[in-house]
Amino acid sequence: MMKYFYGIVILIMLLTGCQNENQSAEANTNEVPEYMADYVANPQVPDDRLLQESGQSITDEKGKVTLKRMKQINQTYKIGDMELTIHDVKLIHLEPDESLIDYFHVLTHEKTFDYVKMFVEINNTAKEKRKFAPVALLETDQGEKVSWEKDIYLEGLNDSLEGSQSRSGNIGFILEDSEQIDQFHFSTSAVFDQQDQKVAEAKTIEIEW
Template identity: 45%
Template sequence: MKQVIYLCLLLITLTGCSFNDEKSVAAKTSSNNTIPSYYDDYILNPQVSDDRLLQEVGQFSRDNRGELTVKAAEHDSHTYKVGSIDLTIREAKILHFKPDYSLIDFYHSYTHDQEFDFIKFFVEIKNTSNQPLKFAPIAILNTSSGEKVTFEDDIYLEDLNGEIAPNGMKNGNLGFIIEKSNVNSIEIMTSDVFNEKDEMIYDGETIRVEF
């Protein structure tokens, strides 16, 4: 009987520890932060953990997609004009990500590391003209540590590149895995702007973001 009682007490203790561990994880993201309003109506990405509440360096979160930690963040919003396109970068972050095991195959097409850093942006793209336009907010990205990635390396796959309807708008995330995390600035080269006949009508812009 004593053995049965001991086992029951041990089970209760372990269960309590597990519960406390989960509470401590949640606490690291539950400061006074609130989800920024520009995320209204945003549908969570199926491949990457939710980072909407992660706004400060060192914050950590875990969900069924994996674990995220903030390594750098820039929350000053800026709008850039690229011809008839208004491109707004709402936030830029460098995040360390440990994907859930169920997503490993997806990320193997980008990296063979089990966990990695990536640079992430939330952007808004507005076509201010009365004709369809084609545009990519990030065609090439260069980091201060000497790495270069292109639009083809985007891990979010939220269909932000390509055609934008007349007076239409798109918003969402773009993310690029990097090998060197000691990044203090990045240089973004947008694509040129094309009309529906694939004729270039505006040159792209170069944008610098400091962390």
């Protein structure tokens, strides 16, 4: 009887392992979207570019990421002289490598967690320098609020842009309550010139899954 029991346990473990391998294999057969082709992998967060279907996962030296939800947006919003293009939005579960737990510890005490992220492109259409942040404050339909200071990617998307300069990358925020999210909205910053004078008001953008 015990041999039969252990046999069932081993079979379940093997099937689970095969399923996880298949999910990773499916992700690895996906092609990197053209708008992310030149993206340089973040040093703290696993590269999720191949994750395009719910349930797919990728594991690397930085940990394991599993895609929970994704939506292609591919929409450009104009905020004064700034053009903000949101290419995609993802809800991802992250199991960081032990070496990176301290990095995330200042943002969450959980060892694994969900975060929402967007891949964006910012384009300054003016001839002069502009200061602009794509996300100043994010709020979910569950009432959770996260400010720009808690962006986990830190890819310099809030830095000023010279005239006609563009920049692209990820911006993402850890969420404490992500299970019931159907939508969220975020406010950009206002747009400022090189003398720190406001030249355009902030814009609020809504995202629905």
